[in-house]
Amino acid sequence: MEASFLEDTVVTLLRLAVTDLPQDVSDGIKRAFNKEGNKTAKSQLKAILDNIELARKQATPICQDTGIQIFYITVGSKFPLLDQIPIILTRAVQKATKEIPLRPNTVNPILHKNPGDNAGLHIPWINWKVVEGTNLEITAFPKGGGSENVCQLEMLTPGQGLKGMKKFVIDSVIAAGAKPCPPTILGIGIGGGADICMKIAKEQLLRPIGQRHPNPNIAKIEKELFSAINQTGIGPMGLGGDTTILDVHIDVAMRHPASFPVGLAVQCWAARRATVVVTADGNVQFTSHKVE
Amino acid sequence: MASYNLTTPISEETIRKLRVNDIIYITGTVFTARDEAHERALEWFHDKKELPIDPTGLCVFHCGPIVRKMDFGWEVVAAGPTTSTRMEMFEDKFIEAFNVRVIIGKGGMGAKTAAAMKKVGAVYGAFTGGAAVLAAKAIRRIINVEWLDLGMPEALWIMEVEKFGPLIVSIDSTGENLFERVHNNVEKNRERVYKLAGI
Numbered sequence: 124m125e126a127s128f129l130e131d132t133v134v135t136l137l138r139l140a141v142t143d144l145p146q147d148v149s150d151g152i153k154r155a156f157n158k159e160g161n162k163t164a165k166s167q168l169k170a171i172l173d174n175i176e177l178a179r180k181q182a183t184p185i186c187q188d189t190g191i192q193i194f195y196i197t198v199g200s201k202f203p204l205l206d207q208i209p210i211i212l213t214r215a216v217q218k219a220t221k222e223i224p225l226r227p228n229t230v231n232p233i234l235h236k237n238p239g240d241n242a243g244l245h246i247p248w249i250n251w252k253v254v255e256g257t258n259l260e261i262t263a264f265p266k267g268g269g270s271e272n273v274c275q276l277e278m279l280t281p282g283q284g285l286k287g288m289k290k291f292v293i294d295s296v297i298a299a300g301a302k303p304c305p306p307t308i309l310g311i312g313i314g315g316g317a318d319i320c321m322k323i324a325k326e327q328l329l330r331p332i333g334q335r336h337p338n339p340n341i342a343k344i345e346k347e348l349f350s351a352i353n354q355t356g357i358g359p360m361g362l363g364g365d366t367t368i369l370d371v372h373i374d375v376a377m378r379h380p381a382s383f384p385v386g387l388a389v390q391c392w393a394a395r396r397a398t399v400v401v402t403a404d405g406n407v408q409f410t411s412h413k414v415e
Numbered sequence: 416m417a418s419y420n421l422t423t424p425i426s427e428e429t430i431r432k433l434r435v436n437d438i439i440y441i442t443g444t445v446f447t448a449r450d451e452a453h454e455r456a457l458e459w460f461h462d463k464k465e466l467p468i469d470p471t472g473l474c475v476f477h478c479g480p481i482v483r484k485m486d487f488g489w490e491v492v493a494a495g496p497t498t499s500t501r502m503e504m505f506e507d508k509f510i511e512a513f514n515v516r517v518i519i520g521k522g523g524m525g526a527k528t529a530a531a532m533k534k535v536g537a538v539y540g541a542f543t544g545g546a547a548v549l550a551a552k553a554i555r556r557i558i559n560v561e562w563l564d565l566g567m568p569e570a571l572w573i574m575e576v577e578k579f580g581p582l583i584v585s586i587d588s589t590g591e592n593l594f595e596r597v598h599n600n601v602e603k604n605r606e607r608v609y610k611l612a613g614i
Binding site for chain 1: 418436478479480481483492493494495497498521522523541543544545546547548549551552558566567570581583585593594596597598599602604605607608609611612613614
């Protein structure tokens with residue numbers, strides 16, 4: 124397989140991600156629109172749904188904030204281009220920035236300079252999982268800055284426990300208010316450590332809307348938080364209403380006896396993600412989208 | 416809840432008629448300004464240096480668009496609002512310095528901005544966050560771009576718009592703030608939400 128073939132596949136993946144919202148997300152917003160009782164809130168959800176349709180039809184980015192590029196990859200140890208993946212992804216991001224186009228969003232924190240190509244200094248960021256086999260699965264996850272700015276970490280004490288976790292999540296959503304473009308999706312990671320719970324939290328945002336955790340105890344907390352937070356009255360865009368969040372996804376890791384870390388990742392309604400599986404002999408299948 | 420079509424330059428008198436929850440559509444000139452453009456504009460004002468455009472009666476859009484250079488000039492691809500609260504530290508001085516009439520953004524603004532709006536006669540119009548394609552549809556053309564050295568998102572994009580909206584008036588020139596109202600309501604709900612979550 125040629126590196127340029129994989130590069131072009133990733134450009135297509137990024138195009139799908141930023142222009143075509145996954146069906147489960149637009150369905151979730153539609154359900155919320157039908158249930159919403161507040162007039163202003165309904166007008167906001169209507170604008171969102173119209174925007175999603177228009178973006179899909181014109182193949183233009185749903186939101187101007189096309190994020191900092193993050194990839195989740197699961198790669199077989201015998202995938203032919205394994206060692207070239209970082210450079211291929213970087214090139215694909217640079218190409219996609221020009222072709223789609225993406226907004227140039229990488230700024231050097233020290234120099235305050237934007238190189239204009241969405242690359243440099245650890246970006247694009249790759250979350251690796253190496254497994255047995257010969258396939259490569261790539262998920263593109265372009266996430267906007269508004270919702271990233273309200274992500275939170277809280278190192279609770281074990282005594283504060285699950286109740287403390289719920290209070291922290293509710294307080295964080297209330298404090299975030301209109302800022303993360305509600306209705307949002309919440310990813311919660313519990314346990315591990317400071318870095319691990321944040322990583323788990325963000326990974327939860329890859330789960331489809333409506334999917335409950337297989338563990339019934341965790342699923343119950345997801346449902347509880349979902350109903351409770353939708354009673355805050357924050358509403359779409361923080362203008363008031365019944366729809367504040369579209370879903371809550373939680374996962375857990377073992378914790379240290381002295382710690383109860385909780386990570387909260389917040390995702391705006393434009394929950395953009397796209398996944399492709401590439402086999403060693405160059406078969407390409409987009410698993411998140413219908414592609415002709 | 417009334418609906419208005421406003422054409423720039425907008426007069427103080429027109430702005431003073433608007434109330435929270437009204438819906439407005441803008442036709443005319445809108446320019447984008449985010450954190451860095453606000454900072455530079457205020458520096459220039461302080462140094463008595465003239466801005467590249469006359470902002471009187473115009474609308475400021477908190478937006479970092481995606482634009483593309485074409486043969487005929489710049490084309491807007493996507494142009495939704497960014498979170499306005501980041502500009503809270505500049506906006507009161509900005510409104511007083513430049514007599515802009517509508518601040519367009521998302522997420523609302525605070526007491527300092529509301530006070531300046533009351534004093535000068537300006538409103539905050541909330542555009543649906545993320546609805547970048549809807550916004551781009553109402554932008555007829557890019558008139559000009561200034562301060563491109565700040566990068567594409569932070570530059571000053573001067574745009575001709577037609578029926579740009581709907582914008583929900585969420586801070587009016589009487590000092591009323593819809594986001595503050597929602598916030599107070601959420602505070603009232605807080606204890607009940609805790610209980611529902613089993614806390």
